[in-house]
Amino acid sequence: MKPQIRMAGGYGFALVVVATLVVVATLAVAGTIRPATAAEGGKAPPKQDWSFNGALGTYDKAALQRGLQVYREVCSACHSLKRVAFRNLEALGYSPEQVKSLSAEYEITDGPNDEGDFFERVGLPSDRFPAPFANDNAARAANNGALPPDLSLITKARAGGADYLHALLTGYREAPAGHEVPDGLYYNEYYASQQLAMAPPLTEGQVEYADGTPSSVEQMSSDVTQFLAWAAEPELEARKQMGFKVLLFLFVLSVVMFFATRRVWSRVE
């Protein structure tokens, strides 16, 4: 066999290995796994310029803290956030002491104790956000028969993710002429069926932000959306950083391999 042909084979193998790894690492950076269940039927949500978009995107901690405040003061009246524990909030920039006093503001039902009874106790950092209703039936009964979904993974569970959530929260309008909206439902063109059982949850100036940011509907929606995007994917920053490091490593590796292969084969004549 001619050396040139074998040489091409050597490069070819190296290329396949490197290309495969590059694809895997790029997927890690981009996170291309898209939500499966779609809000089909609703208007496509406008794309927003979130700080966590892009290959090296990160969360805006101040926005996450404001979003937490919106969740606690508004959304938590109806929606649970079962997968988030108070101690996870340290990722938002809170100290362990701050998390401890925040969790102590909650009453947690625990048990059964030695007598078999459930009891109330003060929340601990290891507890998760308690649900506003005892069970789904109670939640439906309080909401005209509609179930407010748990929000822990909501940006993953809807097509459009964070863009959809923000569009939904700011997308309540007058129904167009000729569109009958039944009692107890509200018109929103971003929702799959254009009418949902959640009344517009945000109103101008509803929360008083700890950092003094004016609380427009747009601002509160943007903040709570970022907070819920974090809740659904707290590992996003680590994933992107790791993917980027792997890409960098692979780039250096392919340069080294290119010159090494050339050198090895340069002795064959």
Ligand code: HEC
């Ligand atoms: C007064 C109760 C109430 C409050 C407060 C409330 N919601 Fe809802 N929400 C509901 C109900 C009920 C539904 C179910 C609607 C339906 O099925 O038609 C719902 C549905 C949703 C959905 C699902 C939409 C979909 O695509 O299926 C999201 C997301 C949501 N709410 C987010 C929020 C956020 C964020 C807040 C806080 C800013 C909030 N909600 C405040 C009652 C509430």
